[in-house]
Amino acid sequence: xxxxxxxxxxxxxxxxxxDFAALPGTASAPDFDAFxxxxxxGIAAKRKKDVPATETAALVExxxxxxxxxxxxxxxxxxxxxxxxxxxxxxxKKRVHAQISRLVDPGVSNHLSxxxxxxxxxxxxxxxxxxxxxxxxxxxxxxxxxRTFKLRVESALPSGKAT
Amino acid sequence: MSVTxxxxxxxxxxxxxxxxxxxxxxxxxxxxxxxxxQMPNGTGKTTTLTLLRAAxxxxxxxxxxxxxxxxxxxxxxxxxxxxxxELRLTLNxxxxxxxxxxxxxxxxxxxxxxxxxxxxxxxxxxxxxxxFMNEDFVNFYVFDGELADNLLSKRHTDAEQAVESLFQxxxxxxxxxxxxxxxxxxTRSVTAKDETxxxxxxxxxxxxxxxxxxxxxxxxxxxxxxxxxxxxxxSQEERYEREITKEExxxxxxxxxxxxxxxxxxxxxxxxxxxxDEMRDPHALSPAFATAMFELKSGLDRAKLPESAxxxxxxxxxxxxxxxxxxxxxxEIRTAIRERAKNYLSTEDVNVLNQMKSAISxxxxxxxHKAEExxxxxxxxxxxxxxxxxxxxxxxDELKHAAEQSDPDVMKAKDEIDRLKEDRDDIEKELxxxxxxxxxxxxxxxxxxxxxxxxxxETIEDGIKVFEDQVAEVxxxxxxxxxxxxxxxxxxxxxxxAKQAITAEIRDEANERIEKLMPHNDIRIDExxxxxxxRGQSGGSVGETLSVGYxxxxxxxxxxxxxxxxxxxxxxxNPIDFEIRANIGELxxxxxxxxxxxxxxxxxxxxxxxxxxxxxxxxxxxxLFRKGASHLETKAMADLACVTTNDGFRVTGEQxxxxxxxxxxxx
Numbered sequence: 001x002x003x004x005x006x007x008x009x010x011x012x013x014x015x016x017x018x019d020f021a022a023l024p025g026t027a028s029a030p031d032f033d034a035f036x037x038x039x040x041x042g043i044a045a046k047r048k049k050d051v052p053a054t055e056t057a058a059l060v061e062x063x064x065x066x067x068x069x070x071x072x073x074x075x076x077x078x079x080x081x082x083x084x085x086x087x088x089x090x091x092x093k094k095r096v097h098a099q100i101s102r103l104v105d106p107g108v109s110n111h112l113s114x115x116x117x118x119x120x121x122x123x124x125x126x127x128x129x130x131x132x133x134x135x136x137x138x139x140x141x142x143x144x145x146x147r148t149f150k151l152r153v154e155s156a157l158p159s160g161k162a163t
Numbered sequence: 164m165s166v167t168x169x170x171x172x173x174x175x176x177x178x179x180x181x182x183x184x185x186x187x188x189x190x191x192x193x194x195x196x197x198x199x200x201q202m203p204n205g206t207g208k209t210t211t212l213t214l215l216r217a218a219x220x221x222x223x224x225x226x227x228x229x230x231x232x233x234x235x236x237x238x239x240x241x242x243x244x245x246x247x248x249e250l251r252l253t254l255n256x257x258x259x260x261x262x263x264x265x266x267x268x269x270x271x272x273x274x275x276x277x278x279x280x281x282x283x284x285x286x287x288x289x290x291x292x293x294x295f296m297n298e299d300f301v302n303f304y305v306f307d308g309e310l311a312d313n314l315l316s317k318r319h320t321d322a323e324q325a326v327e328s329l330f331q332x333x334x335x336x337x338x339x340x341x342x343x344x345x346x347x348x349x350t351r352s353v354t355a356k357d358e359t360x361x362x363x364x365x366x367x368x369x370x371x372x373x374x375x376x377x378x379x380x381x382x383x384x385x386x387x388x389x390x391x392x393x394x395x396x397x398s399q400e401e402r403y404e405r406e407i408t409k410e411e412x413x414x415x416x417x418x419x420x421x422x423x424x425x426x427x428x429x430x431x432x433x434x435x436x437x438x439x440d441e442m443r444d445p446h447a448l449s450p451a452f453a454t455a456m457f458e459l460k461s462g463l464d465r466a467k468l469p470e471s472a473x474x475x476x477x478x479x480x481x482x483x484x485x486x487x488x489x490x491x492x493x494x495e496i497r498t499a500i501r502e503r504a505k506n507y508l509s510t511e512d513v514n515v516l517n518q519m520k521s522a523i524s525x526x527x528x529x530x531x532h533k534a535e536e537x538x539x540x541x542x543x544x545x546x547x548x549x550x551x552x553x554x555x556x557x558x559x560d561e562l563k564h565a566a567e568q569s570d571p572d573v574m575k576a577k578d579e580i581d582r583l584k585e586d587r588d589d590i591e592k593e594l595x596x597x598x599x600x601x602x603x604x605x606x607x608x609x610x611x612x613x614x615x616x617x618x619x620x621e622t623i624e625d626g627i628k629v630f631e632d633q634v635a636e637v638x639x640x641x642x643x644x645x646x647x648x649x650x651x652x653x654x655x656x657x658x659x660x661a662k663q664a665i666t667a668e669i670r671d672e673a674n675e676r677i678e679k680l681m682p683h684n685d686i687r688i689d690e691x692x693x694x695x696x697x698r699g700q701s702g703g704s705v706g707e708t709l710s711v712g713y714x715x716x717x718x719x720x721x722x723x724x725x726x727x728x729x730x731x732x733x734x735x736x737n738p739i740d741f742e743i744r745a746n747i748g749e750l751x752x753x754x755x756x757x758x759x760x761x762x763x764x765x766x767x768x769x770x771x772x773x774x775x776x777x778x779x780x781x782x783x784x785x786x787l788f789r790k791g792a793s794h795l796e797t798k799a800m801a802d803l804a805c806v807t808t809n810d811g812f813r814v815t816g817e818q819x820x821x822x823x824x825x826x827x828x829x830x
Contacts, residue, residue: 008599011598018696019432023440073456075515079519081455090462096466101512143438146438146442
């Protein structure tokens with residue numbers, strides 16, 4: 001199953017999409033960058049949303065370009081938030097097992113099961129609505145967007161702990 | 164049907180360029196593969212190119228050019244009241260003539276088209292040529308440095324659209340229209356269960372469809388206006404630059420201030436790229452994320468997860484007759500082992516978890532704050548640059564403001580820019596009304612909604628689906644409609660995939676060409692969308708941009724070899740470094756069957772030799788310059804191939820062409 005971005009979210013990023021470049025030698029992944037910022041906003045604000053497939057655009061199954069080595073960290077952040085939202089204590093081995101088996105699929109290139117990708121996408125879909133709350137208008141310049149985004153993430157999270 | 168278009172020549176009289184006639188054919192009446200027209204700057208190259216584009220696109224037809232724009236083309240210092248530009252073409256060996264008649268008093272241009280049965284009023288090219296003879300497409304084969312820049316700007320061109328037109332990919336989506344019409348036909352012929360209900364529903368559907376068509380047409384008109392306004396804005400900005408830099412002292416000060424601004428912009432762009440890459444690390448965004456990840460790892464460690472034994476060990480054990488401790492394994496024990504094995508993760512799961520834990524250790528094992536502190540430092544640097552840019556921009560604005568106050572020409576250009584920007588903003592605002600969905604419209608109460616009050620196109624489309632459903636229900640064609648929807652979805656997906664596959668192939672081939680043209684440069688096309696999106700950068704130098712443009716267009720023309728279009732270029736090699744010029748010269752003859760270039764004398768170096776070599780000598784040389792502007796007049800008049808017009812000279816031949824040394828008109 002592919003990661004998917006809301007079409008309206010993709011549109012929202014259109015003015016800075018061209019600036020979502022990668023470092024030399026790495027292929028850029030502008031839509032995944034947009035998806036990533038939505039995902040982080042969703043995680044920070046603990047907001048998930050289910051959106052019909054017709055209103056989303058499939059991205060890629062694997063972590064592209066600049067995210068290739070960051071996949072395990074994204075899974076870590078996702079699992080941490082998901083276990084917390086399900087009220088699973090990390091010490092409850094059996095429940096942790098069950099959730100990991102549900103969300104993780106080592107046979108898939110992104111290491112997430114269909115259920116896992118579905119839940120992952122929900123954070124990104126909900127996160128787009130968080131971005132709409134955080135920003136008065138769609139971003140027009142990359143440097144302004146990034147600096148404001150960082151400030152908004154800071155204010156959304158209690159200092160030191162995401163969960 | 165395949166199309167071969169050739170430019171036979173053109174004639175200009177009474178216009179801003181010297182009166183001249185160009186014939187691109189050899190003695191046998193065949194067009195030269197390459198026609199080089201040497202014109203010093205200031206002779207009217209831009210005017211000639213504008214006229215060629217207008218003649219090929221009908222861009223000035225039906226009053227599209229206002230009086231000022233028409234009068235801008237009037238011959239300078241003269242009192243001509245009318246003028247003429249006539250372009251002669253062949254379409255699949257059949258003659259087509261487009262004539263533009265200028266009336267400067269009225270500020271009007273009238274077109275006349277001669278094709279087949281005779282001359283007709285207006286711009287009326289044959290149907291099969293229309294997709295190549297419109298303003299958007301002409302820009303791809305009548306090309307200059309500015310248009311190369313535009314290829315990289317989504318405001319100006321639609322590269323994806325050019326691919327669609329050339330390869331006719333849009334025909335796939337026309338199949339979807341046909342399928343939809345079939346369903347409409349069926350609903351008409353089927354007897355409705357309830358005639359009154361049927362008519363009411365059908366009328367509502369028609370009203371919503373009409374609204375959809377009206378909105379689409381209004382949107383398309385606005386998009387065209389937006390593109391024209393952007394074009395006018397670009398030329399006014401150029402005019403502003405010309406006016407503001409005409410005084411040397413002022414030009415120096417402004418140039419210096421602009422240099423500072425541009426340098427800071429570049430630094431900010433680079434800083435933002437580093438910032439973006441740091442922010443791709445989630446643990447850098449907040450110590451809270453770093454802590455959450457670290458606690459996940461610590462928690463898993465405490466719970467001894469993943470275990471050292473994986474599920475597969477117990478599954479294998481269950482197949483043995485005896486346990487590792489030596490005791491026998493019967494069926495009951497076997498079932499228990501298998502059942503409890505499910506509490507262990509598989510080897511692969513274990514690997515994923517270990518990989519994740521190791522990645523967490525690497526980035527936040529030592530400190531949960533370090534990455535965030537580094538990010539804060541980068542943000543501080545970018546913020547300082549932004550503050551510096553604001554100061555530098557203020558300084559530049561003040562200089563420009565002072566120039567505007569003291570020079571009415573600058574002020575006039577500024578006012579025009581402000582007006583055009585206001586127009587552009589208004590159009591963009593109007594266009595935004597069509598975007599997204601109208602949340603006030605509830606589909607469950609759609610029967611009470613007046614479609615004429617809805618502007619969101621997506622909402623209208625949703626409404627149409629509801630009404631189609633209602634019509635399908637009353638006509639018992641629901642199943643057929645579902646089939647139609649599936650078929651339409653398949654066709655649209657095929658259209659999208661075909662487009663993506665073609666643009667991806669063109670991108671890859673164009674990138675190969677770029678590599679050949681500029682072997683020591685890593686500029687590449689990342690994506691072909693509305694514009695060409697460059698990999699890792701938003702623009703390049705003039706030479707790079709032009710080379711990318713050539714590579715893209717040559718691939719495009721090469722791939723669509725069933726259509727042969729002429730390729731007209733202004734200054735094909737001027738802004739390009741010497742070592743790349745030779746590569747461009749080799750590429751040009753392969754671009755298309757007819758290449759017409761306007762060049763200046765200093766551009767010949769390196770370019771001409773390789774061009775000549777690659778074209779087997781099938782080159783026409785023309786030199787065109789204005790009377791009274793050059794010491795070369797006497798030499799020109801001594802040449803047998805010299806033709807003198809009211810205000811200019813045209814000399815054909817290679818020797819004169821090569822000996823001519825004049826980049827710009829003499830004052």
